[in-house]
Amino acid sequence: MYSEDMSTSDRLIESTRELLWERGYVGTSPKAILERAGAGQGSMYHHFKGKPDLALAAIRRTAEEMRATAAGVLDGPGTPYERIEAYLRRERDVLRGCPVGRLTMDPDVIASDELRAPVDETLDWLRQRLAGIVEEGKEQGLFAAGLDAESIAATIVATVQGGYVLARASGSPAAFDAGVRGLLSLLAPRDNARTT
Amino acid sequence: MYSEDMSTSDRLIESTRELLWERGYVGTSPKAILERAGAGQGSMYHHFKGKPDLALAAIRRTAEEMRATAAGVLDGPGTPYERIEAYLRRERDVLRGCPVGRLTMDPDVIASDELRAPVDETLDWLRQRLAGIVEEGKEQGLFAAGLDAESIAATIVATVQGGYVLARASGSPAAFDAGVRGLLSLLAPRDNARTT
């Protein structure tokens, strides 16, 4: 199921990541994790203190991965608008939703400061990174000077997270794409943009 | 716990609605429902075929309520922009999230066409209603003629749904408010608006 050279601990973390994405924390049982990882009870409780501890390791790894993926696009070439567009339009498995954002709907995750922390930090980092890019765009005259960069950044991230909700509700990625299109049309650079 | 003149069936539905909002479908057990409703096992299985059947009744009622609430604001007075603003800024218990949207993160709800239907229909109705208002705004010259009403509507709903995600991640409504502010600043009527 996983590559041969993967440690039992890694296999446990990977199968937990998958299940957290598919079914959330509440919907994921140790038994299901063990079956997917091809491990026994003993292994899990040897490497981890219990379900919350293993989930924390899985969430941290997923958060780190999401950050790296987003950074890859946001740090890329192009104007601020183009980088935001690249982020919004990057290939996604829309119907699976966001592996980080979906955790906010999990009561046990929200109830635990430790489990919630990586989720919060990741989305917060993303907002700040986007705010910086919007700020750049304002300086270049691409975006109206009156816009508040942090608010726009929140709108961008919210549109993505909410787009997943709409897509999953309808069973089709179309609504996600529509939300992104709408946002991009609102963000489209002013005609008075300075040509950098 | 509930008003005296509420039938057992209604008490079951109401406690299920609360629990679905707080903990989702997967995280809600018949036992918890019965305790909150002050009823026994027998009552639940007398009035409903089982957990999915009771959940369906609860979801339908919640969806209907959400629709009525949204309609109350969207059908209100004011320009298209003002009605959209009223919808976005209406009082919400932000940290509780959307009782309809949160269900899209529930694997068992998404796996069941019957349970998903009310969720889909409600969010779809909301998008169409908002698209109509945006269209009105375009006709009045409030919004740029080049905007696609359906896309903008998707962006509006996504911003709200995603705003809940950001708020719950950070444990504060601030991010929700920021997302709404950002969207409203992008939607703000053009100067060339026809004064109706």
Added chain:
DNA sequence: GTCTATATACCGATAGAC
């Protein structure tokens, strides 16, 4: 490190008394 066996509680549902 990994396994199986075991433990206590809860899951979702059914049976049948009242």
Added chain:
DNA sequence: GTCTATCGGTATATAGAC
């Protein structure tokens, strides 16, 4: 209509052999 009793199965964790 509502109750309690009971069911087979699972959730999460521990014990202890290997």
